[in-house]
Structures are given as structure tokens and as C-alpha cells.
Amino acid sequence: MALTSETGAPALLNFFELDDDADAVVTSHELSVTRSKLGDLLDLLPAGLLIHQEMGIVFANQEAARILGLGGDALIGRHFLDFVEDADTEAQRAAFLRCLKGRELVRSQDGVILAVDGRRTSAQVSMSPLPWDGLPVIYVLINDVTALKESEERLRQLSITDPLTGVFNRRHFFDVAEQELARARRYGRAISLLALDIDHFKRINDTHGHAVGDEALRLFADACRGILRSNDLLGRMGGEEFAILLPETDMAGARMVAERIRSRTAELAVASGTGDVSITVSIGVSSCRSGERSVDAMLSCADEALYLAKAAGRNRVIAAADALAL
Incomplete structure (x- = not known):
């Protein structure tokens, strides 16, 4: 089940619940505008953010799209593990899968993200399953640490x-x-x-x-x-x-x-x-x-x-x- 608004766009956060009552104070249009503004806000995050259901991605902010090498709309339905190089280790792949099934948290796992154009990004990945309007979704936070890793490697080389x-x-x-x-x-x-x-x-x-x-x-x-x-x-x-x-x-x-x-x-x-x-x-x-x-x-x-x-x-x-x- 995809998380979509009434306009067909990926839903972000359902701050408002609409009743069928005629006296509902928040209209569908207002809710759509609120969701759009929230999407703009999430695009300002310095980290990549994916909202993922078990079967695939339902939302990606601009930083996630940059890291993965696809526009946000093109990422809808893709699976996060498709972009994790070798899933690094079997243990890490298993942890990611368990989280994507809503069973556990993943905190700051080092990994390499492989973009569609072959570009590799050193990243720290955190994943958290949270209920969202009664639907099982997973927040995937991707921090690009490529510059940090390169700096650490330069310092290591200088030391040896x-x-x-x-x-x-x-x-x-x-x-x-x-x-x-x-x-x-x-x-x-x-x-x-x-x-x-x-x-x-x-x-x-x-x-x-x-x-x-x-x-x-x-x-x-x-x-x-x-x-x-x-x-x-x-x-x-x-x-x-x-x-x-x-x-x-x-x-x-x-x-x-x-x-x-x-x-x-x-x-x-x-x-x-x-x-x-x-x-x-x-x-x-x-x-x-x-x-x-x-x-x-x-x-x-x-x-x-x-x-x-x-x-x-x-x-x-x-x-x-x-x-x-x-």
C-alpha cells in the first residue's frame, strides 16, 4: 500500500485527519498544501531522507536523490538495498532487511551507496521503523561522509x-x-x-x-x-x-x-x-x-x-x- 495524498503525490506526514463531517475545519486542498510545504522543508535537510515501505521507497528528499543519482519521483518504488554496494556484509544486509520489515533499528551503519551512474558515496545509514497514520513505514537517513572518510584517510597516510x-x-x-x-x-x-x-x-x-x-x-x-x-x-x-x-x-x-x-x-x-x-x-x-x-x-x-x-x-x-x- 503506497503512502499517497489525495492528489497522488507521496504523503509525508498526516498532521490532520479529515472526517466525512461537513463541519471539518481542514479542507483537502489545505492538507495538500501543508504536505507540499513539508516536502519543501524536508528538502532542506543536509542528510538524505527516504521513507520506505517493505516493498519500496515512497518518498525521497533532494539530498537522497543526489546521493542515489535519481530524481525523487524516479525513486518511487525502488528498493533501498538496490543502492547499497554488496550490502557491505551479510550481517549488515540482514540488519537492513529486518529494519525494512519493521523489526529493529539501525544506528549509524557505515556503508557504500552505489548510485545509478556508478558513483560511490561513503555513508552512514540510520533506519527506524515508525508507525505513520497506521501504516508500517521506515525512515532511512543517509549521511554522506565521503569528505570525512577522505580526510581521515589523508591523515592516516600522513601518520604512516x-x-x-x-x-x-x-x-x-x-x-x-x-x-x-x-x-x-x-x-x-x-x-x-x-x-x-x-x-x-x-x-x-x-x-x-x-x-x-x-x-x-x-x-x-x-x-x-x-x-x-x-x-x-x-x-x-x-x-x-x-x-x-x-x-x-x-x-x-x-x-x-x-x-x-x-x-x-x-x-x-x-x-x-x-x-x-x-x-x-x-x-x-x-x-x-x-x-x-x-x-x-x-x-x-x-x-x-x-x-x-x-x-x-x-x-x-x-x-x-x-x-x-x-
Whole structure:
């Protein structure tokens, strides 16, 4: 049963009950005007509002129409769940369905609204079944929180990344690396770590300026990202020092990755006022199976190999096993 006024428009709130008595003080026309004004008022809401019966939508304000990508009239008869992307989870879908059948409230559920044009809106959805002139209806309130979610994501990225190079900062690198090491320990998998240091970086800064030094760091980080897999971790430890964690990678595989990075870095050219500046990198490698070591211990071992790579002339890779033989 649709909620409609005597003119056929969706009813909003039935503030007045008309009797068949001739002395009724509120006319049908006056009631229609009141409903129209109330619809205009609901269009001023900053949140989307749907009025829903079990079988479909009977009213949508302008904000709901914007979020769902259809005019208010075109939404009549459509079902709210058609616009909820995957209903996010089965539990959420079940909660929405129970509410649409008038059985429970839904308070501020996060979800993604999928408009008819494919646009996705991050939203908080609240639903409340309420009696309306003796008819079972559900109020669906949709708050567009896309800007808020984007702002939160930007803040999260700032908290975990190095602002210059865009790679993980030291704290987040260690947090995620410890999780990967625990996983390697649990499943008895190999895992390796690289310690990397751009050679003569202070000389680059002193000779060509910090802007050139910053560009060298950015180019180096981009070169590493172009070589690494999606599940490898790249972090800036500070200054010109970086670290890379390589899950599911033994010593031989780690050395191959390190050599590719070393070779690619030697091809980089950083523009400066006096011509292109070449850079090189020294790399130390450590590896373990089953996660016997901590991330600190692995990095310390790789740092020792890195120190030997620099002492041996820089622009080279030395693995911890090689270091023991020296």
C-alpha cells in the first residue's frame, strides 16, 4: 500500500485527519498544501531522507536523490538495498532487511551507496521503523561522509608515510614488519631484509643543494617501488637510509632484488644547475627462516653487511653470509 495524498503525490506526514463531517475545519486542498510545504522543508535537510515501505521507497528528499543519482519521483518504488554496494556484509544486509520489515533499528551503519551512474558515496545509514497514520513505514537517513572518510584517510597516510618520498616511515615499517615476521614464524617461511644507504649523500647536498638531494631521495624511492612486489615493504629509516622487507624470500632471492636495485640506482640521473648528478647505493642483506630473529636483529645484521659494503668501495651488495667470510 503506497503512502499517497489525495492528489497522488507521496504523503509525508498526516498532521490532520479529515472526517466525512461537513463541519471539518481542514479542507483537502489545505492538507495538500501543508504536505507540499513539508516536502519543501524536508528538502532542506543536509542528510538524505527516504521513507520506505517493505516493498519500496515512497518518498525521497533532494539530498537522497543526489546521493542515489535519481530524481525523487524516479525513486518511487525502488528498493533501498538496490543502492547499497554488496550490502557491505551479510550481517549488515540482514540488519537492513529486518529494519525494512519493521523489526529493529539501525544506528549509524557505515556503508557504500552505489548510485545509478556508478558513483560511490561513503555513508552512514540510520533506519527506524515508525508507525505513520497506521501504516508500517521506515525512515532511512543517509549521511554522506565521503569528505570525512577522505580526510581521515589523508591523515592516516600522513601518520604512516614519509612526506618526502611517500614510503613508509620508520615506525610504521617496524609495525608491519613485525607482523610479517610473525607470519613467517607461524608458517615456517623464509623472509629477508635489505639495509640501503645512498652513497656520498652528504656530498650531494653540500655540492648541489638540498633540493637536489631531496629529488635524489624521491627518484631512488620510485626506482625501488618499480622493482618491488606489492607485498614487499619499503621504509625510510632516516636521512638517506632505507630498509626493505621481503616476505617469502630467501637469501638468494634477496640478493637478486638488491642487485636489481643497485643496478637501477646507478642509472638514475638527478637534474641540477650544473648538470645531471649520478647516484649509487650500497646494500646489506640479511635473511632468516621461520622468523627466528626480531626485525631489530635482522636490521642490525643487514646494517653490519652494509657497513662492509661501504668499506669495500660502495655501490655494491654484501649479504650477511658474505660478511661472515670476510
